[in-house]
Amino acid sequence: MEHNIPLITILAGGFGLALVFGFLAEKLKLPALVGYLLAGILIGPATPGFTADVGLASQLSEIGVMLLMFGVGLHFSLDDLLAVKKIALPGALVQMTVATLLGMAVAYGWDWSLGASLVFGLSLSCASTVVLLKALEARGLLESMNGRIAVGWLVVEDLATVLVLVLLPPLAGVLGGKAAATDTVEVPLWLTIGETLLQVGAFIAVMLVAGRRVLPWLLFQVARTGSRELFTLAVVAIAIGIAYGAAVLFNVSFALGAFFAGMVMRESDLSHRAAEESLPLRDAFAVLFFVSVGMLFDPKVLVEEPLHVLAVVAIIVFGKTLAAAVLVLLLRYPLNTALTVGASLAQIGEFSFILAGLGLSLGLLPEEGLSLVLAGALISIALNPFLFSAIQPLRALALRRSALARELESREDSLAVLPTSTEQHYLAGQVVVVGYGRVGRRVTGALAERQIPFVVVEQNREHVEQLRRQGIAAVSGDSADPGTLIQAHIADAAMLVIATSHPRNVQRMVEIARALNPPIEIVIRSGSAEAVDVFRRDQLGAVFFDEEELARGMQEHVLAKFAPPTDKAPAAGDQGSAA
Numbered sequence: 126m127e128h129n130i131p132l133i134t135i136l137a138g139g140f141g142l143a144l145v146f147g148f149l150a151e152k153l154k155l156p157a158l159v160g161y162l163l164a165g166i167l168i169g170p171a172t173p174g175f176t177a178d179v180g181l182a183s184q185l186s187e188i189g190v191m192l193l194m195f196g197v198g199l200h201f202s203l204d205d206l207l208a209v210k211k212i213a214l215p216g217a218l219v220q221m222t223v224a225t226l227l228g229m230a231v232a233y234g235w236d237w238s239l240g241a242s243l244v245f246g247l248s249l250s251c252a253s254t255v256v257l258l259k260a261l262e263a264r265g266l267l268e269s270m271n272g273r274i275a276v277g278w279l280v281v282e283d284l285a286t287v288l289v290l291v292l293l294p295p296l297a298g299v300l301g302g303k304a305a306a307t308d309t310v311e312v313p314l315w316l317t318i319g320e321t322l323l324q325v326g327a328f329i330a331v332m333l334v335a336g337r338r339v340l341p342w343l344l345f346q347v348a349r350t351g352s353r354e355l356f357t358l359a360v361v362a363i364a365i366g367i368a369y370g371a372a373v374l375f376n377v378s379f380a381l382g383a384f385f386a387g388m389v390m391r392e393s394d395l396s397h398r399a400a401e402e403s404l405p406l407r408d409a410f411a412v413l414f415f416v417s418v419g420m421l422f423d424p425k426v427l428v429e430e431p432l433h434v435l436a437v438v439a440i441i442v443f444g445k446t447l448a449a450a451v452l453v454l455l456l457r458y459p460l461n462t463a464l465t466v467g468a469s470l471a472q473i474g475e476f477s478f479i480l481a482g483l484g485l486s487l488g489l490l491p492e493e494g495l496s497l498v499l500a501g502a503l504i505s506i507a508l509n510p511f512l513f514s515a516i517q518p519l520r521a522l523a524l525r526r527s528a529l530a531r532e533l534e535s536r537e538d539s540l541a542v543l544p545t546s547t548e549q550h551y552l553a554g555q556v557v558v559v560g561y562g563r564v565g566r567r568v569t570g571a572l573a574e575r576q577i578p579f580v581v582v583e584q585n586r587e588h589v590e591q592l593r594r595q596g597i598a599a600v601s602g603d604s605a606d607p608g609t610l611i612q613a614h615i616a617d618a619a620m621l622v623i624a625t626s627h628p629r630n631v632q633r634m635v636e637i638a639r640a641l642n643p644p645i646e647i648v649i650r651s652g653s654a655e656a657v658d659v660f661r662r663d664q665l666g667a668v669f670f671d672e673e674e675l676a677r678g679m680q681e682h683v684l685a686k687f688a689p690p691t692d693k694a695p696a697a698g699d700q701g702s703a704a
Contacts, residue, residue, distance in 0.1 A: 131178045135185070138168050138177055139416045140409075147412075156510040158259065158415050162503055165419020172424070179420050186417035188365065189410025190475055191383040193255050195364035196407050197267075197276060198387020199400045206277050206388075211587050213277035216452045220278075220470065221285060223448040224250035227440045232494070235433070240300030241491060244293070244484030248498045249440055251286045253474020254279045254380060255414055256506050260469070260513050270584035271462050275469035278449075280384065284325070286476045287378050290483060291321045297487040321376070328375035332385045336367075340386070341393030348395055357402045363390065364403070380475070414475075415506070421478065422503050426496040433493075437501035442508060446471045457540075458586065459603055460520055460533055468512040472505040473498070540589045540601035542612050543580070550578045551598045553617040559604045559634065560625030561588050564650055568624055569597070580613045605630035607637050616641040623649045 146160030168177040206213075228246030237245070257279055258267070266272040340363060347359040364383050371382025390396055427434055450467035454460070481498040484490030523530035543551070556579040558569055565581070572579045581599040583589050592599035602609030604625070615621065621638045623631055631649060638645055 131181055135168075135177045135182055138175065139164065139182065139413055142167060143412050143416055156507070158256075158510070159507045161412055161415035162419040162422075162507060165416040166422055166424065167419075168416075169420035169422065171422065177420065179417075182413065182417040182420055185410065186414035186475075187379055189407070189412075189414040190255055190380050191365055191368040192361070192403060192407040192410055193258055193414075194380045194384040195368075195387040195390075196400055196403060197254070197258055198384045198389075199391050199396050206280060208585055208587055209274045209277040212274055212453065212456050212458065213281050216449065216456070216466070217278045217281035218285065219452055220445065220449045221247075221250040221282060224440065224445045227444045228437075231436050231440065237491070237494075238301050238489075240297070240489040241484070241494060243300060244480060244490045245494050245498070247286075247289055248477045248480045248484070248490075248494075249437065249473060249501065250445070251282050251476045251480070252279055252445070252470045252472055253477070253502075253506070254283065255411060256472050256474050256509055257469050259411060260509060263510075264513060266465070271465040273585075274453075274458075274462060275466050278466060278469070280381075283378065283381055283384075283476065286480065287325070287381065288318075288321055290378075290479065291376065292318065293480075293483055293489075294487060297489060300489055324375045325377060328371055328377050328382070329385065332367075332389050336386070336389040337392055340389050341395075344390065344393050344395050344399065348398075353402075356398070357406075360399045360403050361406065378476075418474070418478075418499075418502060418506065422499045423496055426493075426500050430493065430497065433497055434500045434504070437497050438504050438508075441473055441501050441505045442471045442512070446512070454533055459584075460523065460530060461516070461603065462584075464516045464520055465513075468509070468516055471512050472509045473502045474506065477502055540586055540593075541609070543598060543600055543614070544593075547598055551580055552614045554619045555579055555598075555614070555617075556620045556622060557582060557610070557613045557615055557618045558622045558624055559583075560623065560650075561585070561592070561599075562624065565622075565624035568622055573597075580618075582609060582613050603630075605633040605637075607641075610634070610637050610641070615645070618642060618645060620646045620648065623647070625650065 142164035143161045146163045147157040148160070150157050150160035150163075165182075166172055168175055170176045170179060225243070225246035228249040229242040232242035232245045233239075254276075257275060261267040261272045261275065267276070343363070344356075344359060347355050350356075364386055367386035368379040368382035371377040371385070372379050375382075390399060393399070446467035449470045450463040453463035453466050477498055481490055481495045485492065485495050520530075556572060556577060558565055558572075558579055559582045561569070561581050561583040565583075569579055569581060579598070581589070581592055581597060582604045583592070583599060583601060584603060586601045589599045589601040600609060600612045602612070604610065604623075615638055621634070623634060635647055635649075638647060
């Protein structure tokens with residue numbers, strides 16, 4: 126009977142050891158995922174004693190990737206993705222190119238072939254979405270502007286990697302591989318590329334046209350039964366079912382299929398409940414992902430090729446980080462955004478394993494290459510939480526010691542200041558609205574309808590550009606920075622409306638506003654129950670609105686302070702409902 130329970134064995138061994146070593150890691154002030162990785166090494170084939178089924182562990186971790194990507198989609202709409210396209214699209218492509226060239230240069234120096242060097246470089250260029258999500262969630266950054274940029278960046282990377290996975294087999298012969306020699310029918314490269322783009326486009330079209338209508342309706346029908354088990358089952362079935370269907374029917378990766386399923390499901394009013402119900406399952410399978418990574422690692426490579434491992438880690442942790450940070454700064458985003466995106470990309474994961482494995486099967490990548498990729502993944506994943514923890518101290522140190530950093534932080538930016546042509550009624554007695562998301566759009570829409578002057582403060586430069594094209598006063602920058610609020614003329618404003626869903630810097634914003642304008646009225650979107658607990662209402666002297674009363678309550682409160690209701694005014698729920 127012992128030979129017939131590999132699934133139970135790996136669950137018991139993986140979860141049990143992950144718990145023990147994760148607990149010890151936390152006690153030693155290390156990230157818990159370091160313990161999960163160590164647990165995987167201990168039950169992997171490279172260490173003596175019990176060996177779990179590597180193939181089965183890989184499939185279980187793939188389920189974790191699906192559920193995690195589905196959860197991201199539930200919080201990341203298509204509008205969010207399009208909102209960061211100007212930085213995510215060029216940034217991801219250029220950064221992948223730089224990382225690939227760095228990997229190729231190092232591998233070529235080891236006398237590897239052109240094909241091996243290319244596959245190796247590509248494997249180092251794509252970061253792990255799973256690792257990024259865990260890091261952002263742990264720090265409450267997932268719904269922040271920096272978090273959305275990082276997630277959008279990795280989505281573009283994933284799309285590019287899918288294309289690479291499809292193109293690599295037909296190119297294997299040209300690159301010195303062995304697979305192409307066995308092909309009976311040679312397919313032109315342009316036809317392969319065209320077919321891939323059509324399949325991806327068809328999947329996205331089906332999800333946006335049919336899925337947008339069917340999935341929210343289906344979830345609503347299940348919710349009407351009142352059964353919590355059925356609702357959870359529906360969420361999991363939709364996430365895994367669509368991911369599997371995307372892979373089988375459209376050759377799209379499991380991860381991207383689940384991500385788009387979540388994005389479509391976000392259209393439902395039950396999306397928050399879906400995210401909450403699936404969270405324990407997502408966390409459990411995320412643990413198995415890290416355990417499976419540890420199982421693939423052979424510690425011998427650290428002894429046999431220490432310099433090679435060091436070079437790989439340097440490319441992942443320093444080369445990719447520096448390239449991404451420089452690109453973000455060149456696109457005129459703040460230093461904090463550059464450091465956050467850089468730290469987000471300073472690791473590799475699931476797609477790197479897939480690429481390296483495919484290269485090995487095609488005869489392009491030597492076995493040493495796969496071992497080095499796994500070593501780089503293990504070490505970079507373990508180091509990634511420390512890089513995130515170092516962002517703020519590093520930023521503070523750079524601003525203190527570096528004239529260049531101070532210049533980058535305070536450089537002239539046309540979007541960071543109101544134009545000189547801004548009319549006077551926007552500069553005194555106005556409403557300053559921080560955040561131009563769903564709630565911010567509804568509030569500003571109602572203000573515009575009543576002709577109440579307002580200024581929008583938004584970190585997304587593309588939103589600010591769009592607002593200015595519409596003739597709306599807006600400034601780009603970090604709302605927790607005094608300079609940004611000063612540019613919005615907070616000192617002469619009548620009200621500050623904090624409509625952002627990211628609560629981390631709310632207290633800082635309130636302190637700045639009170640210092641510059643003591644009598645100003647402040648209205649805050651609490652964002653979560655935790656935000657209300659952290660920021661004591663009495664001390665802040667602000668009006669809070671919780672999620673259930675959020676959009677309507679904030680809108681009615683702001684309007685009541687400036688103008689009484691009129692017959693021409695729209696109902697509180699009408700303005701901006703499409704947004």
